[in-house]
Amino acid sequence: METFLAPLLLGLGSGAVYALFGSGVVLTYRASGVVNFAVGAMAMCTTFVFAELRSSGDLHLPVPGLPSQIHLADEVPFLVALIISLAFAALLGLVSYLLVFRPLLHASALAKVVGAVGLMITLQAFVVLRFGSATLGVAPILPSEPVELLGMNIPRDRIYLAVLAVLLGVGLWALYRFTAFGLATRASAENETGIVLLGRSRNLLAALNWTLAGVLSGAAGILLAPLTLLDPGTFTLLVVPALGAALIGRFSRFGLTVAGGLALGMAQAGIIKLQASVSWLPRVGLREGIPFLVILVVVALGGRVLPSRGAIVERRAPQPPQPRRVLASTGVLVALGAAGLFILQGSYRAALIASLIAALVCLSLVVLTGFVGQISLGQMAFAGIAGFALSKLGEGVGIPFPLAPLLAACIAALAGLAVGVPALRVRGVNLAIATLAAAVAIEELVFKNPDLTGGFEGSKVPLPHLWGLDLSIGGESSAAYPRVAFGIFALVVVALVGLGVANLRRSTIGRQMLAVRANERAAAAAGIDVAATKLVAFGISAFIAGMAGAMIGYQFSRVSFTSFSVFASLTFVAVAFIGGINRVSGALIGGLLVANGLLFTVLEEWAGLGKYQLMVSGIGLIVAAALWPEGIAGAIGSGWARLRSLIKAPGSTVVEVGAADDTGAQREVQRESAASPH
Amino acid sequence: MGRVDAAAGGRTGGEVLLVTRGLTGGYGGVPAVFDLDIEISAGEVVALLGPNGAGKTTTLLTVAGLLPSLAGEISVLGEPVGRRRSGRAHRVARRGLAFVPEGTALFFDLTVRENLRLGFVPGRRRADLEGVLDRFPALQDLLGRKAGLLSGGEQRMLGLARALLSRPRLLVLDELSLGLAPLLVKQLLMSLREIADGTGTGIMLVEQQVSMALAAADRAYVLSGGRLVLEGPATELAARHELLETSYLGEVAFGQDGPEET
Numbered sequence: 026m027e028t029f030l031a032p033l034l035l036g037l038g039s040g041a042v043y044a045l046f047g048s049g050v051v052l053t054y055r056a057s058g059v060v061n062f063a064v065g066a067m068a069m070c071t072t073f074v075f076a077e078l079r080s081s082g083d084l085h086l087p088v089p090g091l092p093s094q095i096h097l098a099d100e101v102p103f104l105v106a107l108i109i110s111l112a113f114a115a116l117l118g119l120v121s122y123l124l125v126f127r128p129l130l131h132a133s134a135l136a137k138v139v140g141a142v143g144l145m146i147t148l149q150a151f152v153v154l155r156f157g158s159a160t161l162g163v164a165p166i167l168p169s170e171p172v173e174l175l176g177m178n179i180p181r182d183r184i185y186l187a188v189l190a191v192l193l194g195v196g197l198w199a200l201y202r203f204t205a206f207g208l209a210t211r212a213s214a215e216n217e218t219g220i221v222l223l224g225r226s227r228n229l230l231a232a233l234n235w236t237l238a239g240v241l242s243g244a245a246g247i248l249l250a251p252l253t254l255l256d257p258g259t260f261t262l263l264v265v266p267a268l269g270a271a272l273i274g275r276f277s278r279f280g281l282t283v284a285g286g287l288a289l290g291m292a293q294a295g296i297i298k299l300q301a302s303v304s305w306l307p308r309v310g311l312r313e314g315i316p317f318l319v320i321l322v323v324v325a326l327g328g329r330v331l332p333s334r335g336a337i338v339e340r341r342a343p344q345p346p347q348p349r350r351v352l353a354s355t356g357v358l359v360a361l362g363a364a365g366l367f368i369l370q371g372s373y374r375a376a377l378i379a380s381l382i383a384a385l386v387c388l389s390l391v392v393l394t395g396f397v398g399q400i401s402l403g404q405m406a407f408a409g410i411a412g413f414a415l416s417k418l419g420e421g422v423g424i425p426f427p428l429a430p431l432l433a434a435c436i437a438a439l440a441g442l443a444v445g446v447p448a449l450r451v452r453g454v455n456l457a458i459a460t461l462a463a464a465v466a467i468e469e470l471v472f473k474n475p476d477l478t479g480g481f482e483g484s485k486v487p488l489p490h491l492w493g494l495d496l497s498i499g500g501e502s503s504a505a506y507p508r509v510a511f512g513i514f515a516l517v518v519v520a521l522v523g524l525g526v527a528n529l530r531r532s533t534i535g536r537q538m539l540a541v542r543a544n545e546r547a548a549a550a551a552g553i554d555v556a557a558t559k560l561v562a563f564g565i566s567a568f569i570a571g572m573a574g575a576m577i578g579y580q581f582s583r584v585s586f587t588s589f590s591v592f593a594s595l596t597f598v599a600v601a602f603i604g605g606i607n608r609v610s611g612a613l614i615g616g617l618l619v620a621n622g623l624l625f626t627v628l629e630e631w632a633g634l635g636k637y638q639l640m641v642s643g644i645g646l647i648v649a650a651a652l653w654p655e656g657i658a659g660a661i662g663s664g665w666a667r668l669r670s671l672i673k674a675p676g677s678t679v680v681e682v683g684a685a686d687d688t689g690a691q692r693e694v695q696r697e698s699a700a701s702p703h
Numbered sequence: 704m705g706r707v708d709a710a711a712g713g714r715t716g717g718e719v720l721l722v723t724r725g726l727t728g729g730y731g732g733v734p735a736v737f738d739l740d741i742e743i744s745a746g747e748v749v750a751l752l753g754p755n756g757a758g759k760t761t762t763l764l765t766v767a768g769l770l771p772s773l774a775g776e777i778s779v780l781g782e783p784v785g786r787r788r789s790g791r792a793h794r795v796a797r798r799g800l801a802f803v804p805e806g807t808a809l810f811f812d813l814t815v816r817e818n819l820r821l822g823f824v825p826g827r828r829r830a831d832l833e834g835v836l837d838r839f840p841a842l843q844d845l846l847g848r849k850a851g852l853l854s855g856g857e858q859r860m861l862g863l864a865r866a867l868l869s870r871p872r873l874l875v876l877d878e879l880s881l882g883l884a885p886l887l888v889k890q891l892l893m894s895l896r897e898i899a900d901g902t903g904t905g906i907m908l909v910e911q912q913v914s915m916a917l918a919a920a921d922r923a924y925v926l927s928g929g930r931l932v933l934e935g936p937a938t939e940l941a942a943r944h945e946l947l948e949t950s951y952l953g954e955v956a957f958g959q960d961g962p963e964e965t
Contacts, residue, residue, distance in 0.1 A: 205820075212810045212821055218769065219808035224796035224824030224869065 031177045032298040033291045034184075038252045039266075040290020041186035044283040045245035046263060047270025048197055049238040054276045055201075055214040056234030059126050060454045062141040062402075062461070065263035066148035067117055067239060068246030072260070073156050075110035075247050076163050084109065085155060103166070110247060111240050118239020122232050128651035130227075134453040136650040138400050139602050142595055143646030149261045149592075150639035158257050163250035186248060187287060193241075194283030201279070210234060214277070262591065265465050266290075268458050269316040272323045289316060317466035324451050324459045345395050345539065345607035346662065348527040355520055358613070362516045375507045376626035381515040382580060384616025385573035387601035388519075388526050388609065393566035394598075395607040396535060397559060398542035399448065400457040402594055403464025407567040408574030409589030410467075411437035412486075413478050415575045416584050419487035426489045430579075434571030441567020445560045464591045472586035484585075486578035489514065499582065515576055519616075522569055523609045529565070530608075538562055596620065596639065599646040605656030614657050618642065717745030720873045720905040721766065721800075725775035728758075728765035734773055735761045736929040743873065748899045748906045750916040750937065753926035754951045759909040760805065762926070763877050766907075767802035768792035780872055797826045801871035805878045807862030811851030815842060815861055818850050822868030830870045838894060839864050855882050859891065867898070874898070876908040880915075888912050892919035917941040925950045 046064050053061045061067075077083050078101045083094040101109075121144055129140045167182035201207035213220040213230050221227050249255070249263075266289050273285025293312045300311050365377050386404060393399050415433035418424045424432065444463060448456055472478055488497035489511075499506045529535045537558045540548040549555050578584045600618040605611020617624045620638040629635025653660050721743040729735040736758035743749050751759050764770040766777060768784055768791035777784040780798045784791065796802070801824075810818055823829045836843050839860045845853060850861060859879055866874060876895075880888035892910075896919045899906050910916035917923060917937040925933035925940075925947065932950045933940070940947060 208813070208817055208820060212813060212817075215810045215812050216808055218804065219810055220821070221769070221792045222767065222796055222802050222804065222808055223821050223865075224793050224826065225821075226793050 031179065032294040034177070034179045036291035036294025037187040037287060038180075038183040038290065039249065039293065040287035041183075041190035042245045042249040042252075042286075043263075043266040043270045043289050044190040044286030045193065045241055045248070046267030047274060047282040047286045048193065048279055049241040049245070050264075050267050050271040051274055051276055051279060051282050052197075052234050052238040052241065053126075054271070055210055056238075057122065057126050057130065057231040058214070059129065059137050059141055060268070060276075060458065061238070062138070062264055062268075062457075063121065063145035063148060064238075064242050064267050066145045066152075066261045067114070067121065068242040068249075068263065069152055069255075069257060069260035070117060070148055071110050071114040071239075071243030072161065072163070072246035072250050072255070073152055074113050075106055076161055076250065077156075078106040078109060079103070079164065080162075107247065111243055114239045114243025115236045116239070117243070118235040118237070119232055121239070122235035125647050125651075126235070127228065127231070130231075132650065133654065135394065135398065135400055135606075136654050138402075138454055138457045139598065140647055140650035142402065142598060143643050143650060145261060145264070145643075146595060146599055146639060146646065147643030149257055150637075150643050152257045154636065154640065156257075160254045160256045161250055161260075162254075163247075165251040166248065167251075182252075189248075190283050190287060194279045197279040206230075206233065258592065262465060265313075265320075265462050266293075266316040268462070269319045269323075272320055272458070285319075289319060292319075311470070313469035314466045317462040320459055320462040321447065324447075324455050344543075345391075345530055348530055348609060351524065351527045354610075355524055359516060359520050362519075363513065371507075372626060372630070373623070374512060376621060376623045378507055378512050378515050378580065379619065380616040380622035380624075381512070381519045382573055382576045382616075383597070383600065383619040383622055384519050384613050385522060385576060386570060386597045387604060387606075387612035387615035388522050389566045389569035389573065390598065390601040390606060391526055391609060391612050392529065392538075392569065393562055394601075395611075396530065396538040396542065397562040399559065399562065400453065400460070401566070402457050402461040402598060403467070403591065404460075404566075404570050404597055405574075405589040405591075405594040406464045406467040407437040407441055407570035408577060409472050409584070409586070410440045411571030411574035412578045412584035412589065413472070413484065414571075415578050416484040416486050420485050426487070426491055429487070430489075430572065430575035433575050434568050437571025437574060438564045438568035441563040441565075441570075442560055444567070445563030448563065449556050449559055461591070464594050468586060468589065468591055472589055478584070478586060485583050486581075488582070489579055497579065497582070511579065514579075518572060518576060519613075522572065523613070526569075526612075527609050534558065534561060596642060599642040603642065603645045603649045603656055605658030605660075605662075607655055608658055608662075610662075611656045611658035618645075717747065717903065717905070719744050720780055721907065722778045723766070723775060726762075726765065726772055726777055727774040728761050728770055728772050730761075730770065732773070734929070736765070736926070738775070739931055741924060741931075743905045743907055745872070745905050746899050746903045747922065748896060748908070748920045750920040750923040751907060751909045751926065752913055752916065752923055752947070753932075757926040758929040759926055760877055761929075763802065763804075763875055763907070763909060767800060767804075767875060768795040769802075769804075796824055796869070799827065799869070799872035800875060801866035801869055801873070802875045803862045803866050803877065803879060805881060807858055807879075809850045809858055809862060809865075811849065813850060814846065815848055815850055815853070816846040818861060819846075819865055819868060822865035824869035827869045830868045832868065835864050835867050838867075856884075856887050859883060863891070863894075870902075871904060873905045873907070876906070878909055878911060880910060880912055885912065885915070888915055892916065895919060913947065914941065927951075 046068065050061050050064050053059055053064075074085055077085050077094075078097070082096060082098045082101050084097050085094045125140050125144050126137075129137050132140070165182065167185050169180040169182045171178035172181045172184065201211055209220060209225050210230055212223075213225070213227055217227055220230070246260070266286070269289055270282050270286035273288075274280070274282030292315050296311045296315060362377070362381070369377055386408060389404055389407070390401070393401050393404075411430075411433040414436045415430055418432055419426075419429040444460070448459065451459055478484055497508065497511060499508065529538075537548070537553045538561075540551065540553055541555050541558045545555050548558075574584075574589070577588050581588070596619065597615075600615040601612060602615075603618060604613070604615030606615075616622060619625070620635075625635050625638045649656055655662070719742060721741065723739050723741045726739040726741070727734050727737050728739075739762060741749075741762070751762065753759050761770065765772050766779065766784075771791075772784070779795055779800050782798060784795060792802075810821070813821075819832065819835075841857060842860055842864060845857065850858065853861060859881075863876075863879065874895075879891060883891070892915055895906055895908065898904055908916065908920070917940055920937040922935065923933075923937050923940050924931055927950045933946060
């Protein structure tokens with residue numbers, strides 16, 4: 026027993042940090058109804074500022090136009106560095122609210138998630154650009170000499186941290202229980218109209234809370250850094266245990282959130298001990314699996330988790346438009362794609378192929394998020410499952426080409442159904458949280474397990490051959506890489522899937538999906554089987570993602586976990602949303618926008634701008650979430666419709682059906698009335 | 704617009720609290736009410752009547768600053784209300800307009816006492832809590848209960864009590880009687896009459912119980928199809944019921960622009 030007690034107490038350290046992160050998440054949710062997926066990334070920025078101050082005495086300023094760093098002193102004392110860093114953290118929280126979340130106050134749940142993910146990607150990109158992706162080293166802050174407790178030696182700092190977290194929980198509880206500010210914040214979390222009518226500024230309340238949350242997460246990051254080795258990636262993903270703690274606190278109770286955070290940290294430390302002594306447990310990833318387990322249990326069994334908010338206006342996600350002239354546009358696009366494949370050479374052709382495959386991933390998101398409104402932040406997990414399955418089926422079992430990838434995609438579809446079943450109880454933000462946690466867990470437990478997937482090396486994927494045709498990307502000799510044949514193969518797959526998705530939108534089941542997206546209860550009342558519709562969407566979406574996973578396998582001739590990471594999932598959500606998540610054309614545009622896709626390859630080759638892809642997609646995502654919820658494709662579509670209505674009926678005035686909440690459906694009506702002869 | 708009495712004004716003479724001139728308001732750029740001229744003075748109870756969809760709630764939301772006005776002018780308590788939506792409603796509230804929307808916008812997760820505490824609007828003089836509770840004795844025993852657990856009538860009382868705590872100079876009520884028994888409606892309306900007489904608060908109320916509303920009000924405006932079609936002292940309107948019926952039941956008699964001015 027004692028052998029387990031010690032690691033449990035050791036876990037108090039990271040547990041305390043999760044508690045602080047979780048409290049920050051709860052704060053911002055209460056203040057503005059946003060689940061702050063960027064909490065880890067915000068903490069990371071502050072921690073890097075602090076670390077730089079301590080090690081080099083330089084103050085790094087992320088503001089364009091100002092000198093990037095200011096040398097303050099050769100030796101910055103701890104307290105000064107802490108105060109400057111926390112001031113930075115406060116500012117970061119405030120600016121995040123003003124620039125990202127305030128414009129999203131009336132946005133749909135999807136846009137809010139997307140905005141938060143955009144902020145997360147932007148901050149992550151910023152830190153990597155500025156500091157590199159090196160691991161962060163920070164000298165210990167709290168004294169860590171061991172103290173004898175219950176007959177064991179425990180580093181002192183863990184105890185201090187736990188006490189600090191508990192004190193903070195009590196303090197926050199008191200702040201929101203007894204002060205006028207706290208009362209107003211609690212009230213605004215429930216009914217924004219109500220609090221405004223009572224003379225409080227919703228903006229001021231939210232801004233104060235975001236500032237406080239910024240300080241909290243910044244402090245948590247600074248305290249955490251000396252305890253473990255942190256690089257930007259793991260730092261950003263600390264959002265997962267933070268969300269776990271916040272979920273335990275039901276996004277409203279600080280006491281429970283702190284307790285949940287501490288318990289999570291202790292459970293993680295305990296499982297590592299267990300891992301060492303129980304032989305049949307997986308060697309890796311259990312630590313990261315714990316928060317997922319907690320989130321799954323709380324979300325799937327807890328029913329309504331996030332308290333709903335009475336927002337003044339909540340815009341709904343844009344309506345997917347009815348596709349038009351599907352065959353003609355497919356024909357034109359396929360011809361264009363084929364011409365591109367033949368004309369482009371070398372890295373440009375490879376980029377076009379990468380864009381085609383990325384468009385497949387985006388198409389899977391169009392079905393799930395665009396049509397049914399379910400937000401998945403872990404789409405690449407399905408792709409990865411299919412990718413590794415393809416390797417096992419093709420290389421291991423020896424199943425021939427067209428069958429093996431289809432089977433692999435079917436396995437991904439099964440995984441989609443498996444995720445879909447618990448997801449039936451979960452929607453909106455909760456689903457986004459659950460899928461993010463699931464993606465982290467699958468990546469750590471399965472994809473990174475060298476016994477299953479070959480670790481960094483990855484596993485080999487057989488070359489695709491059909492009727493004597495060599496469809497592989499490199500062929501037998503690598504001189505011809507990338508081969509046109511593989512590009513055509515990818516083009517055909519994308520065209521078929523795109524046609525399928527467009528037809529799905531026009532079919533009965535597609536209309537049922539739209540009904541479920543608009544209002545689940547109303548859909549059920551109209552006789553639609555909501556559960557079955559969602560499951561079908563999960564299945565189809567995972568199947569398409571699986572196809573993409575298999576194509577990624579063929580693209581690199583092997584599969585490894587780096588292709589299917591959580592960050593890959595997040596960036597695909599970003600490009601799919603920027604492209605336009607509610608239609609096929611949006612997915613194609615999204616494909617062009619990925620890191621190794623056509624657009625950024627051109628930018629890299631011509632201007633050396635490729636490294637800014639992550640930052641651009643992060644900022645683009647924030648802008649798109651607030652301004653163009655239908656993405657680039659939607660903006661083009663509405664511009665085109667306006668132009669056509671002007672040309673067709675020059676005399677008639679164009680009725681703006683509320684430019685602010687101009688939905689696709691309204692536009693559809695507009696377009697139809699514009700097209701019909703008057 | 705029809706004017707029942709040339710000297711329409713009821714008990715005017717008090718300070719003018721609300722003036723709208725040519726106010727057009729609506730949602731997302733699409734107008735729902737057109738060209739409204741409304742005036743409310745201190746100590747007056749003014750009813751806003753009209754069939755469903757006439758634009759009564761739109762008018763109130765625009766006056767309270769929750770909806771941007773599309774054209775025309777609004778002056779609340781002597782200061783113009785801007786057209787920009789952001790941050791408007793809470794400023795209007797601090798100036799002394801208390802708006803109780805349909806459904807009363809209570810905080811159901813908070814206790815009755817916490818709801819009342821939020822009624823103390825920053826920057827405004829506070830009314831005496833005991834004094835306000837004296838008016839609603841039923842709330843006295845419910846202070847520790849969550850607002851979501853109150854009955855419909857108790858919720859309406861809480862909404863009204865909370866609004867009174869900021870000593871509003873202009874009280875705007877949207878269907879406060881929604882779903883209440885007629886007897887309770889009568890009591891609520893009578894207590895509003897007392898408040899207006901006792902404190903000089905101007906009261907604008909939207910009400911579906913027309914005869915009860917007219918019994919308590921000084922004046923009334925009748926909206927139909929987003930336009931003012933009738934205006935006059937409450938007693939006159941109550942006496943000439945056929946005019947009201949026409950505006951409720953059809954615009955055929957008046958046409959689009961209402962009856963000719965007499």
